[in-house]
Amino acid sequence: MTTAAPAESASPLTPAAPRAAVAVHQGLAMSAVRLHGGVLGGWQERNAAATIPHCIGQLEESGVLDNFRRVLGNSEADYRGFVFADSDLYKVIEAVGWEIARSGTTEFDAWLDEVIALVARVQEPDGYVMTWIQGVHPGKRFAELEWTHEMYVAGHLIQAAIALDRAAGRADLLELARAFADLLERTFGPEGTDGICGHPQIETALIELYRHTGERRYLDLATRMINLRGTGLLKRGGLGARYFQDHEPVRNATDAAGHAVRQLYLNAGVTDLYLETGEQALAEAMDAQWRSTHERKMYISGAFGSRHRDEAFGSDYELPPDRAYAETCATIADTHWAWRMLLAFGPGPYAETIEREIHNALRASVDASGTRFFYSNPLQMRPDRTTEVNAPKERTSWYECACCPPNIARVIAQLSAYLATSTEDTLWLHVYAAADIDLPGHLGSGVVRVRTDYPRSGRVQVSLDGGAPPGADLALRIPSWSRRTTFDGEEVTAGDDGYLHLPLGVGGVLELDMSPRWTAAHPRVDAVRGCLAAERGPVVYCLEQADLPEGIDVDDVIVDASHAPQVSGDGDLAPMRVTANHRPARPGLYRPASESGADGDASVQAGLIPFGHWGNRGAGAMRVWLPVDAPPEPS
Incomplete structure (x- = not known):
């Protein structure tokens, strides 16, 4: 049995620093864990040199900062972005905070001075600051909690402020964040209105604010919001209560449901609450949620969400590779949740899950330059796939709904916290x-x-x-x-x-044994029956059109899994070779089962690359799950 570390050993210089003695494990200070080169160290350096500056530039180009200026009358531009666009700024500030913790840089100080002063000027005397309401719908504060994301935005403001204060001892943004949190406490606390946010995230932010300040009322407010979820407070609309995780009280909700990012952020907050209270009912609910999410609804890449319509979890084993929504923010939310589960319960599947997410879904979400991003991360890209909103054929520099790029910046900046x-x-x-x-x-x-x-x-x-x-x-x-x-x-x-x-x-x-291996999905994952995926260590591989001879399509390649994949090089890509055949299909959708439907086989050299690196050579077809001719040999 693992013995817990003393609660006072938890360092404040971490994204999650439980105060109570409930935690089985304690995180280390980010300044105490210094990456040196390699895959993750190189990624952090690129994040600091390219991704964070790119995000700062995009805050100007996308109109996020102009949204603040127009509230002050200093911009004539229309409001731009989604209602929660303010959170893009706060995520970038948080990324800068963790980068200061990592490297001690002062390069962003002038920018921080400017944007924090801008937020301070926009903030109203009672603490409210939310440019969509102030600049577009004044007088409608907290009137449509299911859609306006006011508490979600406040949550990201709080997390950014905590990061800056922990990393640099800079309390100016923290004063603004606490003023907004105090307004929420007055409005929705025990003496106030019953209310929850349509997009969970405020819960974990409030609990971290309690940890940072020692003010119990922030923990009490988060507890109240978690207790109110599932009581039908939100207007359901066409997507229904499950979309908002408002269909069932948290302690009874054992199945991951609805919008994937919202469910996973909620779970992180609930686990944070368990870490401060030790309430067994919360632990049991989170264990059930973990099994639902990771044993029946997680893609092999560490991605979540199989439905485009509502960015949602599907049914158990509903994991289509080509139609995977697999939002980047969902993987990030799960990384945060998995870390808190590790702190709460110690050894288990949590660290291996984090590792899978980092080296696959997260790595695929940003290109080699650090400046182009995927919002949706499918595991198969058909040759004729067309670009959809938030699901383009290739990475783009920004999105109208830009939640993912700054989220990537902040999680990579804090990578050393998870080692x-x-x-x-x-x-x-x-x-x-x-x-x-x-x-x-x-x-x-x-x-x-x-x-x-x-x-x-x-x-x-x-x-x-x-x-x-x-x-x-x-x-x-x-x-x-x-x-x-x-x-x-x-x-x-x-x-x-x-x-x-x-x-x-x-x-x-x-x-560690890094022998390449074939991996099969659970037989109930109908979308990939008859297919296998190639893995090596924690890395999932894929077949990309760029690695096939001209005239051979990805979807016509059949691998012979009786031969194990072979590593054919070294370096970051560590390419693999597999034995395969080219089997072009005859025209026509359907035919008698007695006909093969193919025009004969021709051997082909198929090279696989890590899924995290696909798409760096332009748009093209790709697939992780490969049709097989022969089963793999027994290991």
């Missing part, structure tokens, strides 16, 4: 990346050095530069896919918790 945790006697490594990790005080002094190019290879070297007290342990996660794992050349197996436990001062080399 490691501590308990009373153990430092736990969950996500492997080249990094230096300062030991928390109760585990001694010094730095754990992790050197690896994972997931390009499975070699992870760990060492301690410093001293650790007797009995202190290092826990190294052994992924479920590693069929043979060694430490310093000796074969090892994970304990019941999925980790290899060693004395903290013992250095050595962990070797």
Whole structure:
């Protein structure tokens, strides 16, 4: 049984810092976990150098900042963007905050001065600030909570303010955020109106504000909102109560339903509430939600949401690859939730889920330049696929509904927060990346050095530069896919918790089995019957049109799965080769079953690339799930 670390060991310099002793694990300060090159370190550097500046530029070009200016009478432009466009600014500010925590940069200080001053001028004396209402519908405050996203916007303002204060000791935005939170508490607190936001997110923000300030009333307000959800407060409209997760009280809602991002943000908030109260009914509800979401409704890439119409979860096992909505924000929301589940309950499927999401769905959501993005992340792109709103054929520099690009910027800026945790006697490594990790005080002094190019290879070297007290342990996660794992050349197996436990001062080399493998979906996933996906380590691969000879279409390639995929190179792409045939189909949709429907086979060299890298060579067809001719050989 894992022993919890003392609550006071939680560092405030993290995105989630529980105050109560409920947490089984405690996060480390972001400043204590420093990425050094490799896949994740390189991504953080690109995020700082390209993605964050790009987002700052787009806030001007898209009209987000003009929306604030027009409230002051300083812009004649019409309001632009969705009703919640203010949140784009707050997410970018949060990204800057975590980048300051990571690197100590001062490069964004002048910009922060400008935009925080702008928000302060727009904020009304009672704390309200929301440019859609103030500039377009004055007098309609909190009148349509199901659609106006006022509390959602407030939540992102709060999270941005906390990030800045934790990272830079800068309290100016925090004062504005607290004023808005205080207005919400006066309006919707115990003596106020019953009300919840149509888009959950305020709950986790209020709980983090309680953690940051110690003001219990913020926790009480979040509790009240969670308790009111599912009581029918929201006007349902054509999408119904399930769309808003307002169909059933939180403690009774065991099935992930409705808009995927909203459900996952709500779950993060509910788990935050459990981390402060220890209420068993919340833990049981979150366990059921986890199983629903991750055992029956998650794409192999770590994406969520199978329906375009309402950006929603479908039924169990309804996971069409070509029509996957798989919104980037849903994966980000799930990463936040999975991290809180790990803090709450310790070892389990949570770290492996985070790793899958980072290296697949999240990696695919932004291009190699860091400046073009996917909103929707399908697992198959047909040759004749047309661009749809928020589901284009190729990445774009921004969206009218621009929730995803700044969300990517903030989650990549905080990536180091998800690598490691501590308990009373153990430092736990969950996500492997080249990094230096300062030991928390109760585990001694010094730095754990992790050197690896994972997931390009499975070699992870760990060492301690410093001293650790007797009995202190290092826990190294052994992924479920590693069929043979060694430490310093000796074969090892994970304990019941999925980790290899060693004395903290013992250095050595962990070797994970990175053999390519075929993966089958649950037989109830009808959309991919007769197909397999290729994986290597935590990385899902795909077949892209750019890697096929001229005249051969992706959809006419049939792989022979009796031959395992073979790695044919190294580097970030780590391409694979698979044995395959080109089987062009005859014209006509339907024919007698006795006819093959094909004009004969021709062998083809099919090269696969990591799904996270697809689409960097222009628009074209792609698929993750590949039709097979022969089943894979028994492993």
